[in-house]
Each structure stands twice: as structure tokens, then as C-alpha cells.
Amino acid sequence: MTTRCGFAAIIGAPNAGKSTLINALVGSKVAIVSPKVQTTRMPVRGIAMAGQTQIVFVDTPGIFRPRRRLDRAMVTSAWAGAEDADAVLLIVDAADLVADENSPGARDTRAILEGLKDGKAKKKALILNKIDGMKRTDLLPLVEKFHAEGVFEDVFLISALKGEGVGDVAAWVAARMPEGHWLYPEDQAADIPSRLLAAEVTREKIYLRLHDELPYASAVETEKWEERRDGSVKIDQVIFVQREGQKAIVLGKGGATIKSIGAEARKEIAEITGQTAHLFLFVKVRKNWGDDPDRYREMGLEFPKE
Ligand SMILES: Nc1nc2c(ncn2[C@@H]2O[C@H](COP(=O)(O)OP(=O)(O)OP(=O)(O)O)[C@@H](O)[C@H]2O)c(=O)[nH]1
Numbered sequence: 001m002t003t004r005c006g007f008a009a010i011i012g013a014p015n016a017g018k019s020t021l022i023n024a025l026v027g028s029k030v031a032i033v034s035p036k037v038q039t040t041r042m043p044v045r046g047i048a049m050a051g052q053t054q055i056v057f058v059d060t061p062g063i064f065r066p067r068r069r070l071d072r073a074m075v076t077s078a079w080a081g082a083e084d085a086d087a088v089l090l091i092v093d094a095a096d097l098v099a100d101e102n103s104p105g106a107r108d109t110r111a112i113l114e115g116l117k118d119g120k121a122k123k124k125a126l127i128l129n130k131i132d133g134m135k136r137t138d139l140l141p142l143v144e145k146f147h148a149e150g151v152f153e154d155v156f157l158i159s160a161l162k163g164e165g166v167g168d169v170a171a172w173v174a175a176r177m178p179e180g181h182w183l184y185p186e187d188q189a190a191d192i193p194s195r196l197l198a199a200e201v202t203r204e205k206i207y208l209r210l211h212d213e214l215p216y217a218s219a220v221e222t223e224k225w226e227e228r229r230d231g232s233v234k235i236d237q238v239i240f241v242q243r244e245g246q247k248a249i250v251l252g253k254g255g256a257t258i259k260s261i262g263a264e265a266r267k268e269i270a271e272i273t274g275q276t277a278h279l280f281l282f283v284k285v286r287k288n289w290g291d292d293p294d295r296y297r298e299m300g301l302e303f304p305k306e
């Protein structure tokens with residue numbers, strides 16, 4: 001029997017719902033999600049099967065006008081994901097767009113659209129996300145507007161959060177995958193090393209728990225991963241921050257903040273690995289981690305020269 005296999009990149013402005021969508025498409029959590037912009041920092045692969053077709057979805061960092069070195073690396077990796085893919089899904093926060101057609105997200109989306117027009121990606125669909133709670137009368141003009149761009153084969157209306165319309169997106173993608181051998185075992189959902197996924201889970205808890213510049217000033221790395229004889233796993237992670245004051249905030253009064261971040265992360269890591277997890281978090285101040293090539297290597301990102 002003929003098998004099919006290909007890549008489908010999910011791109012869009014920060015916070016559009018890319019990671020929520022990949023988790024819904026794959027049926028398990030492969031990418032972290034938070035209400036804050038710029039949660040995803042590196043492309044993550046999630047794998048889904050549709051009959052004899054294997055789809056490798058690629059979640060990407062939001063595309064925006066980058067300022068810091070890390071931002072540039074993120075945006076470059078997102079565009080690379082789109083260029084390498086057999087199909088590209090541009091996802092838009094429809095609720096945000098209706099509320100303000102000049103929001104930062106709307107402006108980023110316009111720039112991405114122009115990039116897609118110039119780029120070499122072939123099969124493209126537009127996804128209007130977050131339609132839960134929206135009126136159809138607000139959505140139809142958007143559908144027309146994006147159709148009129150002449151860039152997209154199709155426009156989908158979905159709620160990634162509720163799973164509505166996600167099946168249609170999967171079917172559209174599946175029909176566009178080229179013939180070829182599967183790249184992954186049929187039952188594999190994610191292609192991310194456990195150490196990295198565990199670090200991402202802790203970073204998600206930081207994004208959910210801390211505010212202002214702190215999430216953006218922090219990075220998490222798994223330093224040790226020790227399988228124990230009793231079947232449990234001991235994990236040491238370092239949270240890098242940029243200033244002493246930030247370290248104090250991450251620790252919290254009497255260590256309360258880091259304790260709750262650790263407890264939430266530990267619980268979720270245990271669920272993912274199916275093992276009892278012992279998680280130890282350390283906070284280190286490293287003023288210039290954003291300019292340290294080692295941090296980028298750990299995330300699988302190219303280190304931008306400037
Ligand atoms: N109401 C609603 N909220 C959604 C939907 N999809 C995603 N969200 C929320 O939007 C926020 C951002 O979701 P993410 O999946 O992290 O967005 P993203 O595009 O991956 O964001 P970055 O990685 O920062 O670029 C989260 O709070 C999600 O719960 C949806 O269909 N409806």
C-alpha cells in the first residue's frame with residue numbers, strides 16, 4: 001500500500017494559538033502553552049497519523065519584529081520551518097483581529113503574509129483561531145478578506161482550545177502530503193528529547209506564574225537526568241536569570257515561588273514520562289545568557305552572529 005509522509009509548519013504571530021493547535025492535532029502535549037506572547041522559542045515536531053499518511057507538524061516560535069538576539073534566532077527558525085515544509089498553516093487570532101485590526105498581532109500577521117507571498121512555500125492555508133465566543137457575522141468578512149489575498153488554498157475557522165474544526169485542518173494537510181515512507185514509528189507523538197521537554201515544562205510554569213520581564217529574562221536547562229533503580233527519575237534543572245533581583249523573585253518569599261513552580265513541573269513531567277519524578281531546581285544569575293552560544297545549542301537554535 002502507498003504510504004505518505006510530509007511536513008506541515010504552523011506559523012503565525014506570537015500568541016495566535018500555534019502550540020495549542022499542534023497539541024490538538026497530535027492529541028497529546030508536545031508544546032508548551034501560555035497566555036503570554038513569545039512562549040515558544042524553538043521549533044517542535046509533533047506527529048499525527050491519518051490512515052496511511054504520517055504528518056509531521058512543526059510548531060514554530062511566533063514571528064514578529066525581533067529586537068534581541070534570542071528573538072532573531074526564534075524568528076529565523078520559524079521561517080526556516082515554513083520553507084522546509086510541504087504545507088504551511090498560517091494561524092491568526094481572529095478575536096484579536098476583530099477587536100483591533102492594528103493590534104501588534106494583526107501587524108505581525110500582515111508582515112508574515114507578505115513574507116509568504118515572496119517565499120517558496122507551495123501549499124498554504126489560513127486558519128482563523130479562537131472563534132469560540134465569536135459571532136459568525138464578525139468572521140465572514142475576515143474569511144473573505146484573506147481569500148482575496150490570493151495566497152491561500154483554503155481558510156478554516158477553528159477553536160484550537162475546544163478542538164473545533166481541528167479535524168478539517170488535519171484532513172486538508174493529510175491530502176497534501178507527498179508519497180513517501182514514514183519517518184517515525186506509528187505510535188510516536190513527539191520528537192523532542194525528554195530532557196528538553198522537561199525543561200520546557202518548567203519554563204511553561206515560569207510563564208504562567210511570573211510576569212513582566214521575568215519570563216523573557218529566564219531560560220531553563222536540564223543538567224542531570226538520572227534513571228534510578230526503583231524506576232523513578234531524578235532531574236536537576238537550572239533556571240537562568242539575568243539579575244540578582246530576578247533571582248529573588250523566582251525564589252519568592254522563603255522559597256515559596258520556586259517551590260510551587262517545581263511542584264507543578266514535577267507533576268506534569270511525571271505524567272509525561274510515566275515515572276515518578278524527583279525534580280530539583282536551581283536558580284543561577286547569568287547576565288548575558290541571551291548572548292551565550294551554549295544556550296542556543298541546547299535549544300537547537302542557530303546562534304545569530306549579532
Ligand atoms: N479562547 C481561545 N483561546 C485560545 C485558543 N487557542 C489558544 N488559545 C489561548 O491563547 C493563548 C496562547 O496560546 P499558545 O498556543 O501558547 O499560542 P502560540 O501561538 O503558540 O504563542 P507563542 O508560542 O508565544 O507564539 C493561550 O492562553 C491559549 O490558551 C482558542 O481556540 N480559543
Ligand SMILES: [Mg+2]
Pocket residue numbers: 018019020031032033039040060061062
Ligand atoms: Mg507557542
